[in-house]
Amino acid sequence: MSSDLVTLTAPRSAAAEAYQSLRTNIEFSGLGTDLNSLLVTCPDTETDKSDALANLAVVMANAGDRVIVVDGDLRRPLQHTIFGIRGDAGLTDWLQNGGEPALVDTQVSHLRLLAAGPLPPNPVALLSHKRLAELLETLTGEADYILVDAPPVLAVTDAALWASQVDGTLLAVTAGRTKREQAQRAKEVLEKVQANMIGAVLLDAEDSVVVTGYGQ
Numbered sequence: 001m002s003s004d005l006v007t008l009t010a011p012r013s014a015a016a017e018a019y020q021s022l023r024t025n026i027e028f029s030g031l032g033t034d035l036n037s038l039l040v041t042c043p044d045t046e047t048d049k050s051d052a053l054a055n056l057a058v059v060m061a062n063a064g065d066r067v068i069v070v071d072g073d074l075r076r077p078l079q080h081t082i083f084g085i086r087g088d089a090g091l092t093d094w095l096q097n098g099g100e101p102a103l104v105d106t107q108v109s110h111l112r113l114l115a116a117g118p119l120p121p122n123p124v125a126l127l128s129h130k131r132l133a134e135l136l137e138t139l140t141g142e143a144d145y146i147l148v149d150a151p152p153v154l155a156v157t158d159a160a161l162w163a164s165q166v167d168g169t170l171l172a173v174t175a176g177r178t179k180r181e182q183a184q185r186a187k188e189v190l191e192k193v194q195a196n197m198i199g200a201v202l203l204d205a206e207d208s209v210v211v212t213g214y215g216q
Contacts, residue, residue, distance in 0.1 A: 050078040077149075127162070133165050171200045
Protein backbone atom coordinates (compact mmCIF):
# COMPACT_ATOMS: atom_id res chain seq x y z
CA MET A 1 0.00 0.00 0.00
CA SER A 2 1.34 3.41 -0.99
CA SER A 3 3.00 5.77 1.48
CA ASP A 4 0.92 8.51 -0.18
CA LEU A 5 -2.04 7.31 1.90
CA VAL A 6 -1.36 9.83 4.64
CA THR A 7 -4.72 9.02 6.22
CA LEU A 8 -3.25 5.62 7.11
CA THR A 9 0.45 6.38 7.61
CA ALA A 10 -0.04 9.63 9.56
CA PRO A 11 -3.68 9.75 10.70
CA ARG A 12 -3.04 12.63 13.14
CA SER A 13 -1.26 14.85 10.61
CA ALA A 14 -2.69 18.14 9.35
CA ALA A 15 -3.26 16.63 5.91
CA ALA A 16 -5.16 13.65 7.34
CA GLU A 17 -7.31 15.98 9.43
CA ALA A 18 -8.05 18.01 6.30
CA TYR A 19 -9.37 14.91 4.56
CA GLN A 20 -11.61 14.35 7.57
CA SER A 21 -12.93 17.88 7.07
CA LEU A 22 -13.46 17.15 3.38
CA ARG A 23 -15.54 14.09 4.25
CA THR A 24 -17.65 16.15 6.64
CA ASN A 25 -18.17 18.87 4.04
CA ILE A 26 -19.29 16.31 1.50
CA GLU A 27 -21.78 14.85 3.95
CA PHE A 28 -23.26 18.30 4.56
CA SER A 29 -23.35 18.96 0.81
CA GLY A 30 -25.42 15.81 0.42
CA LEU A 31 -28.05 16.66 3.03
CA GLY A 32 -31.43 16.50 1.37
CA THR A 33 -29.93 15.36 -1.95
CA ASP A 34 -28.72 12.14 -3.55
CA LEU A 35 -24.93 12.30 -3.36
CA ASN A 36 -23.96 8.66 -3.77
CA SER A 37 -21.43 8.95 -6.59
CA LEU A 38 -18.58 11.46 -6.68
CA LEU A 39 -16.03 12.26 -9.35
CA VAL A 40 -12.57 13.57 -8.47
CA THR A 41 -10.68 15.18 -11.34
CA CYS A 42 -8.29 18.07 -11.98
CA PRO A 43 -7.43 20.60 -14.68
CA ASP A 44 -3.81 19.57 -15.31
CA THR A 45 -1.59 16.49 -15.38
CA GLU A 46 0.56 17.74 -12.47
CA THR A 47 -2.12 17.45 -9.77
CA ASP A 48 -2.18 14.32 -7.58
CA LYS A 49 -5.93 13.84 -7.80
CA SER A 50 -5.57 10.06 -7.49
CA ASP A 51 -3.87 10.33 -4.09
CA ALA A 52 -6.52 12.82 -2.96
CA LEU A 53 -9.33 10.47 -3.96
CA ALA A 54 -7.69 7.48 -2.27
CA ASN A 55 -7.22 9.37 1.00
CA LEU A 56 -10.81 10.58 0.92
CA ALA A 57 -11.96 6.99 0.36
CA VAL A 58 -9.96 5.81 3.39
CA VAL A 59 -11.47 8.36 5.79
CA MET A 60 -14.96 7.59 4.51
CA ALA A 61 -14.43 3.85 5.00
CA ASN A 62 -12.88 4.36 8.43
CA ALA A 63 -16.00 6.29 9.41
CA GLY A 64 -18.08 3.21 8.62
CA ASP A 65 -19.29 4.07 5.12
CA ARG A 66 -19.23 1.39 2.44
CA VAL A 67 -16.98 2.81 -0.27
CA ILE A 68 -16.18 1.69 -3.81
CA VAL A 69 -13.32 3.36 -5.66
CA VAL A 70 -13.65 3.19 -9.44
CA ASP A 71 -10.47 3.91 -11.37
CA GLY A 72 -11.98 5.63 -14.39
CA ASP A 73 -8.62 6.93 -15.57
CA LEU A 74 -8.04 4.58 -18.49
CA ARG A 75 -4.91 6.46 -19.56
CA ARG A 76 -2.82 6.63 -16.38
CA PRO A 77 -4.53 4.48 -13.75
CA LEU A 78 -2.97 4.63 -10.28
CA GLN A 79 -5.53 3.37 -7.80
CA HIS A 80 -4.39 -0.27 -7.95
CA THR A 81 -0.82 0.88 -7.27
CA ILE A 82 -1.86 3.14 -4.38
CA PHE A 83 -3.77 0.30 -2.70
CA GLY A 84 -1.22 -2.38 -3.61
CA ILE A 85 -3.62 -4.48 -5.70
CA ARG A 86 -3.19 -6.14 -9.09
CA GLY A 87 -4.79 -4.11 -11.84
CA ASP A 88 -5.03 -6.69 -14.61
CA ALA A 89 -8.84 -6.88 -14.39
CA GLY A 90 -11.40 -4.16 -13.82
CA LEU A 91 -13.42 -1.44 -15.49
CA THR A 92 -12.41 -2.07 -19.09
CA ASP A 93 -13.35 -5.74 -18.79
CA TRP A 94 -16.83 -4.76 -17.58
CA LEU A 95 -17.27 -2.10 -20.27
CA GLN A 96 -16.40 -4.63 -22.95
CA ASN A 97 -18.01 -7.79 -21.61
CA GLY A 98 -20.54 -6.85 -18.94
CA GLY A 99 -21.26 -9.30 -16.14
CA GLU A 100 -20.30 -8.56 -12.54
CA PRO A 101 -17.76 -5.76 -11.94
CA ALA A 102 -14.45 -7.17 -10.68
CA LEU A 103 -14.49 -5.52 -7.26
CA VAL A 104 -11.52 -6.28 -5.04
CA ASP A 105 -11.27 -5.86 -1.26
CA THR A 106 -8.52 -3.55 -0.05
CA GLN A 107 -6.67 -3.67 3.27
CA VAL A 108 -9.11 -1.02 4.54
CA SER A 109 -12.38 -2.35 5.92
CA HIS A 110 -15.50 -1.33 3.96
CA LEU A 111 -13.36 -0.17 1.01
CA ARG A 112 -13.35 -1.99 -2.34
CA LEU A 113 -11.69 -1.13 -5.64
CA LEU A 114 -12.70 -1.52 -9.26
CA ALA A 115 -9.34 -1.12 -10.97
CA ALA A 116 -9.03 0.28 -14.49
CA GLY A 117 -8.08 -3.08 -15.98
CA PRO A 118 -6.21 -3.51 -19.28
CA LEU A 119 -5.65 -0.15 -20.97
CA PRO A 120 -7.67 0.16 -24.19
CA PRO A 121 -6.31 1.75 -27.38
CA ASN A 122 -9.25 4.19 -27.48
CA PRO A 123 -10.69 4.89 -24.00
CA VAL A 124 -13.37 7.33 -25.16
CA ALA A 125 -14.87 4.65 -27.40
CA LEU A 126 -15.66 2.60 -24.27
CA LEU A 127 -17.01 5.42 -22.14
CA SER A 128 -20.53 5.91 -23.45
CA HIS A 129 -23.13 7.73 -21.35
CA LYS A 130 -25.32 4.61 -21.30
CA ARG A 131 -22.58 2.26 -20.11
CA LEU A 132 -21.38 4.62 -17.37
CA ALA A 133 -24.95 5.06 -16.14
CA GLU A 134 -25.40 1.27 -16.09
CA LEU A 135 -22.21 0.79 -14.10
CA LEU A 136 -23.12 3.39 -11.49
CA GLU A 137 -26.60 1.90 -11.16
CA THR A 138 -25.06 -1.55 -10.67
CA LEU A 139 -22.74 -0.31 -7.93
CA THR A 140 -25.17 2.02 -6.14
CA GLY A 141 -26.79 -0.66 -4.03
CA GLU A 142 -23.42 -1.95 -2.84
CA ALA A 143 -21.93 1.27 -1.45
CA ASP A 144 -22.74 4.43 0.44
CA TYR A 145 -20.21 6.27 -1.72
CA ILE A 146 -18.80 5.54 -5.16
CA LEU A 147 -15.65 7.58 -5.80
CA VAL A 148 -14.55 7.83 -9.43
CA ASP A 149 -11.01 8.79 -10.45
CA ALA A 150 -10.91 10.44 -13.89
CA PRO A 151 -8.20 11.95 -16.13
CA PRO A 152 -7.55 15.72 -16.15
CA VAL A 153 -10.46 17.70 -17.58
CA LEU A 154 -8.42 19.78 -20.02
CA ALA A 155 -6.39 16.88 -21.40
CA VAL A 156 -9.15 14.55 -22.67
CA THR A 157 -12.95 14.30 -22.71
CA ASP A 158 -13.19 11.32 -20.32
CA ALA A 159 -13.79 13.41 -17.19
CA ALA A 160 -16.64 15.32 -18.80
CA LEU A 161 -18.33 12.03 -19.74
CA TRP A 162 -18.09 10.79 -16.14
CA ALA A 163 -19.15 14.16 -14.69
CA SER A 164 -22.41 14.07 -16.60
CA GLN A 165 -23.36 10.79 -14.90
CA VAL A 166 -22.24 11.14 -11.26
CA ASP A 167 -24.09 12.97 -8.47
CA GLY A 168 -21.26 15.40 -7.69
CA THR A 169 -17.82 16.51 -8.85
CA LEU A 170 -14.77 17.65 -6.90
CA LEU A 171 -12.05 19.59 -8.72
CA ALA A 172 -8.54 19.08 -7.31
CA VAL A 173 -5.96 21.85 -7.86
CA THR A 174 -2.38 22.23 -6.64
CA ALA A 175 -1.18 25.30 -4.73
CA GLY A 176 1.51 27.19 -6.62
CA ARG A 177 1.23 24.93 -9.66
CA THR A 178 -2.28 24.91 -11.11
CA LYS A 179 -2.88 28.15 -12.96
CA ARG A 180 -6.02 30.14 -12.23
CA GLU A 181 -6.91 30.09 -15.92
CA GLN A 182 -6.66 26.30 -16.00
CA ALA A 183 -8.97 25.91 -13.02
CA GLN A 184 -11.50 28.30 -14.53
CA ARG A 185 -11.45 26.55 -17.90
CA ALA A 186 -11.88 23.16 -16.23
CA LYS A 187 -14.85 24.45 -14.25
CA GLU A 188 -16.42 25.81 -17.43
CA VAL A 189 -15.97 22.50 -19.27
CA LEU A 190 -17.63 20.61 -16.42
CA GLU A 191 -20.48 23.08 -16.18
CA LYS A 192 -21.19 22.64 -19.90
CA VAL A 193 -22.07 19.00 -19.23
CA GLN A 194 -24.20 20.11 -16.26
CA ALA A 195 -21.85 18.64 -13.67
CA ASN A 196 -22.87 19.22 -10.08
CA MET A 197 -19.76 21.03 -8.83
CA ILE A 198 -19.76 20.56 -5.07
CA GLY A 199 -16.35 22.13 -4.43
CA ALA A 200 -12.62 22.22 -4.99
CA VAL A 201 -9.72 20.67 -3.10
CA LEU A 202 -6.48 22.66 -2.84
CA LEU A 203 -3.52 20.29 -2.48
CA ASP A 204 0.02 21.01 -1.27
CA ALA A 205 -1.09 24.08 0.67
CA GLU A 206 1.72 24.05 3.27
CA ASP A 207 1.67 20.22 3.23
CA SER A 208 -2.03 20.19 3.95
CA VAL A 209 -5.33 20.04 2.11
CA VAL A 210 -7.70 22.99 1.88
CA VAL A 211 -11.35 22.53 1.01
CA THR A 212 -13.23 25.26 -0.80
CA GLY A 213 -16.73 25.43 -2.19
CA TYR A 214 -18.67 26.91 -5.07
CA GLY A 215 -21.17 28.77 -3.01
CA GLN A 216 -23.59 25.97 -2.05
